[in-house]
Amino acid sequence: MIEARGLTKVYGGRTAVDGIDFRVEPGLVTGFLGPNGAGKSTTMRMVLGLDLPSAGSVTVDGRRYQGTVWPLHEVGALLDARAVHPGRSAYNHLRSLAAANGIARGRVDEVLDLVGLASVARRRVGGFSLGMSQRLGIAGALLGDPGTLLFDEPVNGLDPDGILWIRTLMRKLAAEGRTVLVSSHLMSEMALTADHLLVIGRGRLLADTPLAELIARHSAERVEVRASDPQRMAADLRAAGAEVTVEPDGRLGVAGLDSVQIGELAAARGHVLHQLHDVTASLEEAYFRLTGASVEYRAPQPVAQESRAA
Amino acid sequence: MSAQSGGAQSGSAQPASGRGLGVRFRATAGSEWIKFRSLRSGPASLLAAAVLVLVGAWLLTWGYRSDWGRMSAADRTSFDPVYTSLRGIELAQLLVGALGVTTVTGEYTSGLVRGTFVATPQRVQVLAVQAAVFTAVVWTWCTALSFAALLLGQGLLTGPVPHVGLGDPGVLTAAFGGGLYLTLVGLFGLFTGLLVRRTPAALAVLFGILTVAPLIASMLPGRLGANLAEFIPGSAGEQAWKLPHTGPYTLGPWQGLGVLAACVAATAAAGLVLLRRRDV
Numbered sequence: 039m040i041e042a043r044g045l046t047k048v049y050g051g052r053t054a055v056d057g058i059d060f061r062v063e064p065g066l067v068t069g070f071l072g073p074n075g076a077g078k079s080t081t082m083r084m085v086l087g088l089d090l091p092s093a094g095s096v097t098v099d100g101r102r103y104q105g106t107v108w109p110l111h112e113v114g115a116l117l118d119a120r121a122v123h124p125g126r127s128a129y130n131h132l133r134s135l136a137a138a139n140g141i142a143r144g145r146v147d148e149v150l151d152l153v154g155l156a157s158v159a160r161r162r163v164g165g166f167s168l169g170m171s172q173r174l175g176i177a178g179a180l181l182g183d184p185g186t187l188l189f190d191e192p193v194n195g196l197d198p199d200g201i202l203w204i205r206t207l208m209r210k211l212a213a214e215g216r217t218v219l220v221s222s223h224l225m226s227e228m229a230l231t232a233d234h235l236l237v238i239g240r241g242r243l244l245a246d247t248p249l250a251e252l253i254a255r256h257s258a259e260r261v262e263v264r265a266s267d268p269q270r271m272a273a274d275l276r277a278a279g280a281e282v283t284v285e286p287d288g289r290l291g292v293a294g295l296d297s298v299q300i301g302e303l304a305a306a307r308g309h310v311l312h313q314l315h316d317v318t319a320s321l322e323e324a325y326f327r328l329t330g331a332s333v334e335y336r337a338p339q340p341v342a343q344e345s346r347a348a
Numbered sequence: 349m350s351a352q353s354g355g356a357q358s359g360s361a362q363p364a365s366g367r368g369l370g371v372r373f374r375a376t377a378g379s380e381w382i383k384f385r386s387l388r389s390g391p392a393s394l395l396a397a398a399v400l401v402l403v404g405a406w407l408l409t410w411g412y413r414s415d416w417g418r419m420s421a422a423d424r425t426s427f428d429p430v431y432t433s434l435r436g437i438e439l440a441q442l443l444v445g446a447l448g449v450t451t452v453t454g455e456y457t458s459g460l461v462r463g464t465f466v467a468t469p470q471r472v473q474v475l476a477v478q479a480a481v482f483t484a485v486v487w488t489w490c491t492a493l494s495f496a497a498l499l500l501g502q503g504l505l506t507g508p509v510p511h512v513g514l515g516d517p518g519v520l521t522a523a524f525g526g527g528l529y530l531t532l533v534g535l536f537g538l539f540t541g542l543l544v545r546r547t548p549a550a551l552a553v554l555f556g557i558l559t560v561a562p563l564i565a566s567m568l569p570g571r572l573g574a575n576l577a578e579f580i581p582g583s584a585g586e587q588a589w590k591l592p593h594t595g596p597y598t599l600g601p602w603q604g605l606g607v608l609a610a611c612v613a614a615t616a617a618a619g620l621v622l623l624r625r626r627d628v
Contacts (some may be wrong), residue, residue, distance in 0.1 A: 087469050089460055089627040104469045107372055115466055121459030123387065130386035138379035138467040140371070178463065 039064055039217055040085055040186060044094030047080050047241075054080045056241035057094060062219045064185070067212045069232030069249070070221035073329055077241040078221040079117070085219075086115055095304050097184050110139040116189045119171035124164025128155055131163060136181055136246050145280065149177040154203075175205070185305030186217040193227055197308050205231050229321040239329040253324045259312030261297050263290040264313035275300070291317075360403040376468055376477045386482055389454075392484065394489050397530070402434020405497035416509050426592075429511050430522045433501025434494065434589045437526055441533045441582075444486060445554050448537025451482055453547040461628050469498040473624050479538055486534045491527025494589070496539075498523050518591055518601070524580040525588025525601050532585060532605065533558065536612045542619035558582040581611040 040062040042327035047055040054224045055077040062068045070078050083089040085096050095102070098113050099334040106112060117283045124129050143281035153173040163174060172195055179187055189208070193201045197253075208231055212218045222228055228235065228249075235252055245252055268288040276284045280294040292300060295315055304311050352465075354614055384390055415422075455461040468474050498519070505511035512519050537554050544550040558581070565577040575596050577583055587593055587604025599607065 081463075085625070086462075086466050088465060106469060109469060114465075117462055117466075118459050121462055123454060123458050123460050126383075126386050131384060134379045134382040134386070135463060135467045137382055138375055138464075140375045149485070210424060233404055317439075 040096065041100070042081070042085075042094065042096040042099050042217060044100075045081065045084060045096050046093040047077070047089060047289060048092040050275045053241050055084070055101070055312065058238070058241070058243040060202055060236055060243060060246055062217055062236075063219040063234070065212055066233040067136070067208050067217050067218045067220060067231050068234045068236060069228040070236050070238065071225065071228050071232075072218055072221075072223065072244075074223060076238045076329075078238060079190055081238070082115070082117065082188050082219075082266070084186060084223060086113070108139045108255060110135065110141065110184060112184050113186045113188065114179030114182060114184040115187070116172070116175040116179045116192055118190070119168065119175040119195070121321055122171065122174065123165045123285055125162055127160050128166070128177075129159040130162055131174065132177060132181065135178055139182055145183075149180050152180065153177040169197060169200050170205075171179075172196055172200070176207070184216070187211055187219070189218075191221045191222055192220060193222070193224065195237035201340070225325050237325065237328050244328045249321070252328075253318070253321055255324070259296075260317040261292045261295065261300055262313065262315055263292055263311065264288065265290065265302060266310040266312065271304070271309050274303065274309070278303055321329070351381070372470070373477065376470075377481065378471055379467070380474070380477050384451075384485065387454075389446065389450060390608065393443045394486070394554045397443045397490070398493055400440040400443070401434075401436035401493045401497045404439060405433045406504065407500040408432050408435055409501040413505060413507070413509050416507075427510060428591045429502065429505055430498065430504075430519060433498050434526050436497060436524070437494070437530060437589060438492075440490075441530060441558065442555065444490065444534040445485075445537035445558065446551060448482065448534035448539075449541040449550045449554060450547060451478065452541035453539050453545060453550055456541075456545045456628075457547055460593060462513045462594045465628055472620055475542060475620060475623060476505060479535060482534060482538055483531055487520065487527060488532040490530035491524060494526030494530075495523050512591075521601050522589045522591065527542070528605055529574045529585045529588045530610070532612055533553045533582075536581070536608070537575070539612060539615040539619045542623060543615060576614055579607055 040060075042058055042060050043335075044057045044059060045055055046053070056082070058077075068080070072078050080089060080095075083341060084091050085103065089217045097103075098106075103109060103113065126134075128150065129146065132149065133143065135141075136143065136146050145157075147156070150159050153176050155170065155173050155177065158170065163171065166174065172192060176189070179189070180250065189204075192204050192208075200253050205227075207219060208218055212338070218230075222232065225281065232249050235245060235247060235249050237252070247293060263271065263275075268290055272284050272290055275290070275292055275295065278295060278299075280292050280300075283291040285291065295303070297314055301311070301314060302340060303309075304314075305310070360461070365496075371622045409429075412419075412432055419427075455464060464474060465471055498514075502511045502513065514520055514523065533549040537550070540554045541547075544553060562577055562583050565573045565580060567573065568576065578597050579601060584604040585608035586601055587599050588601040590601075593600055593604075
């Protein structure tokens with residue numbers, strides 16, 4: 039379990055992480071979601087004792103990371119896949135990490151097999167693709183068979199095969215009872231992988247909630263209706279207290295009544311319905327509602343929001 | 349745990365013994381030794397340093413022997429057979445110093461240092477062990493080089509040219525002094541790298557102090573320049589592998605090495621204090 043209390047990081051007057059509190063529970067994949075520059079990586083570096091908090095504290099299983107004697111047995115981390123010496127082979131890179139924590143050589147071969155790099159283990163990592171580097175970073179995180187795992191943007195640079203692999207791996211690690219914290223700015227990926235979400239924007243925690251609840255809470259439930267006579271249908275719906283928008287093609291967007299009520303109303307008034315379906319919001323919509331005000335770097339036109347409507 | 353990620357809990361991933369500073373230190377040392385061994389730059393730099401030291405000894409002693417008859421009386425009196433044999437060190441120190449710098453900055457510029465400190469959060473211990481591994485390797489190699497260059501040089505200085513044996517006063521000290529000097533220069537580079545953390549800047553600082561500072565001192569007016577020059581770390585350290593010791597204060601070999609060692613210690617102290625405080 040990872041626990042942060044009032045965790046704050048200030049870099050030369052700029053607050054990167056602004057007094058956040060959270061708990062990352064074991065047995066779940068917790069997604070750490072936020073725009074670029076929101077403070078995700080800074081938070082992870084503070085968990086690992088690389089950056090020292092300006093205020094507050096963060097612990098793993100109740101202990102500060104810096105005080106751990108054999109940390110790789112408790113925490114595994116993938117921070118930056120390119121953070122390896124390009125002149126060293128994958129095998130020797132992992133061997134040096136293993137040796138630092140008294141991990142046997144055999145385990146290095148095990149994790150190389152596990153991530154599918156056994157055949158290139160003796161090659162210098164300078165020639166690795168980003169996807170191969172990500173796999174090497176994940177191998178390093180798994181070396182000590184730790185109960186807590188942190189992955190910073192793990193699917194960057196992976197091909198669809200690799201993305202599926204890491205998704206399955208993270209679900210499996212959580213199912214084994216481990217604590218798994220995964221940062222990403224890719225909502226589609228989080229929607230598929232995470233059970234629980236921490237949403238961060240401009241260094242502040244915007245949400246700490248189960249994935250399904252976040253979507254439910256921040257989405258406007260709508261029902262889409264096609265009827266033979268849209269105008270009369272719209273009038274009847276409004277009379278029943280619904281908010282109705284009429285699209286140029288005659289589609290009706292209805293809020294305030296659910297599909298059961300709309301169906302019964304249509305039957306009672308003798309409408310012919312061609313289509314009636316619930317529109318559930320995506321994680322993406324919920325996310326934009328939450329972070330709308332806290333995006334650090336934005337194009338003059340909110341491009342992302344427009345493309346989502348398409 | 350699972351078949352996929354497991355196996356480790358059954359014992360293979362557990363350290364031999366849970367606690368104890370000695371066990372922790374040995375693990376860090378093992379890791380740093382693998383890191384040193386698994387890069388080409390270490391052996392390559394040391395091999396190149398050997399070539400410079402030995403070729404330097406051969407060229408200089410051979411040159412003096414063939415010119416001896418044409419040299420002035422003053423030049424003959426000030427001739428130092430030890431210094432002449434060991435002057436390859438002046439070039440080799442650039443390689444050994446750069447190796448020290450990149451030992452640390454290579455980790456910072458690649459970002460590997462984060463992985464290192466995630467595996468071993470005891471940062472000062474990591475740097476102490478890194479310096480110890482560096483010292484063990486570089487001192488052994490460079491001391492051997494220093495002896496080899498001295499013996500090669502004395503073997504070539506024949507006939508009328510003065511030459512010495514290891515048993516003569518101060519010669520054994522100079523032979524060890526050459527190896528110690530190179531080791532201290534390497535450590536100076538290592539800790540400068542720790543302070544500055546960027547390869548080009550650290551190299552500029554190190555070589556500025558070793559090679560440019562003496563030039564600046566020589567431009568200063570009157571005795572000020574001469575007095576200062578003797579305490580510039582590089583020039584002071586050179587006393588370790590010279591026979592006659594001149595200069596206003598006539599620093600001896602050990603005093604000269606002491607000045608250099610003090611500079612290394614001060615750089616190390618500053619670097620280690622910052623290491624504990626800075627984010628990586």
